[in-house]
Amino acid sequence: MALLETKKLTKYFGGLGAVKDVDFLINRREIVSLIGPNGAGKTTFFNLITGFFRPTKGKIFYKEEDITNLKPHQLAVRGIIRTFQKTKVFPGVTVLEGVIMGSHLTINPHILGILSNTAATRKEEEKVRQKALDILNFLGIEYRKDILAKNLPYGEQRILEIAVALAADPELLLLDEPATGMNPEETKRVTKLIYKIREKGITVLLVEHDMNVVMGISDSIVVLDSGEVIARGLPQEIRENKEVIKAYLGEEYTHA
C-alpha cells in the first residue's frame, strides 16, 4: 500500500515551474531517494509535501487521505517529519533539551496537570527525557547531551537534526541532504543510521547528492530534472539510464 502519493504535483514561482506534474509514490518501509542536478526541484518537492509550500496544482495523499493544503504542524501530527537542507537546530538549548522538544507530539498532559504538577505529568516528563536519551544513544551522540546545540561541530549538528526528528515519532521521515558537508567517515555513519532507522519501521525519503549513499541504500530512485521526473527505478537501472547520465550522473558513473 502506498504510504505517500502525489498526483500531478506542480509548483510555479511566477512563471518558473519548479516542480511540474510530478507523480510520485512511496511504500511503507521503503527507502526512496530523490536525485537530480541543482535546481531540479528536489527541495521544492520536499517543501510541498511537508506543507511549507502550497502547490499550484496537483494533490498529495497520505494513507489515502488528501493532505494537499495542510500546514507543517498538521502533517507532523500525521507522522510526516522532515529535516532541512540548511541545518536547523535549536541553537541556544542543550542537545538533550532540543531532542526533548522534538517529542512535543508524543505527550499530551492536561493544562491542570501541568499547573498542579501531578504525578502523571511528572511521569510523562521522565518518559520523554528517557526517550530522548535513548535516541541520542541510538545515534551515538549521547556524550554530547549537555552541550549547547550551536557549539556542536557541523556533522554532529546534522545528526542532532535527525535526533530531533526521530523524537517526534515519524512514520515517514524526509531527510534533505543529510550527508552534505560531511567527511567520508561521517557519511558512512549516516548511511548506517538510515538503515537502522528503516529497521525501526520508519519509511525514509531522501534527497542526496552523494551517490555512494544513494546507490547503496535506496530501494528505488526517482530522478528529477528541471522539475520533471525523467527516470525512476532500481539503483542499477538508474545507473545505466542514458538520460540520467546525460542530465546528472556524468560518464564516470557508467564504470563505477
Next chain:
Amino acid sequence: MKKRFSYFRWFLFLFFLLSVPFLPIGNYQLHIIIIGCIYAVMVLSLNLITGYVGELSLGNVAFFGVGAFTSALLTLGGVSFWVSFLAAGMVAGIFGSLIGYITLKLRGAYFVIVTLAFAEILRLIDTNWTSLTNGPMGLSNIPLPEIHIPYLLNITFSDKIHFYYLSLGLLLLALYVVYRLVNSRIGRAWVSIRENEDLAKSIGINAFNYALLAFVVGAIFTGLGGSVYAHYMSFIGPDVFSFSITVSMLIMLIMGGKGTIIGPIIGAFVFTALPEYLRIAQLYRLSILGIILIFAVIFLPAGIVSMPKRIISFIKERRRQFGTS
C-alpha cells in the same frame, strides 16, 4: 531528607516575605515594594511572549490599563472588589486574545509596531470616551477592597500592609503559574519557537496557538496587576496606558534577564527602587539612571541574573591566567 530541608527553606522564605511589613521600614519603602510587586507581575507576564516566545511586545501596557479601568468602573458601579478583580483579568484576557489573534500573524518588527499601535489606540479611546472613563480627569475615589465574612472577619484595605499582602499574593500566584508553564511541554514549545520557528513547526508545534497562549496568559496577569494598582492608588487616569510604563517594563525585563524566571522579578524591584532612591541626586537623577543602564547593558547583556555566573567565570579566568604555581 533533602526534600524536607528544601521545603523548610521555602517555608522560611515565605515567612520572611510575610513579615516584611513588620520590619523597621517606613511607609515610603513599603509603597515602593508594593509598586515593585505589581511591576514584577507585569514583567513576568511580558517575559512569556518576549522572553520565551521571542516576540517583542510593546502592547502589554494596554492590558494593565484595561484591567485597571475594568476593576475601577465595576467597583464604582457597586460591584465587590473581588468580583471586579477577576473580571479585570478576564476582560484583559479577552483583549489579549483579540489583539494577539491579529498581531501574532506577524513577526519581528511588524509585531512590535502593531502591538504599540494597539496600546496607543486604547490610550486615545480612554482619553476621549469621557462619558465612560472621565477622559483626562480620570476616575477617582475608587473603593478600597474589603473582606467581609459575617461574625468572623471584617477588613477594609485601608492600610499599605493590606495592599502589600494583596500584591504579594498576586505575585506569588503569577510566579507559580509561570514557573509551572515554563517547565512543561508548553514552555518547551515556546522556547522552540524562539529558537527556530520552522523547525518547531516541522515537529508539530502550532506556533501561532502557542504564541497566542503566552500572550493571553500574560494579558490576564497584567490585567490583574492593573486592578490591584487602581484600588491601591484609588485614582487612575489615561496614564495607565502610557508608553513610559512600556519602557519601564522593557528595562526591567532586559536588565533583569529575559527568558529566565527570577530575572524579571529582580529587574522589577531594582528598577522600581533605583529611580526613587536616585532622587537624592535631584537634577542629575535621570542622567545617572541612564549611565547605569548603559554600563549594565555593556557588562551584563544577559541581565542581572547572569551576574554571579559572570563573576565566577571572571575569577576562574584570572586564576588560570596568573596561575597558582
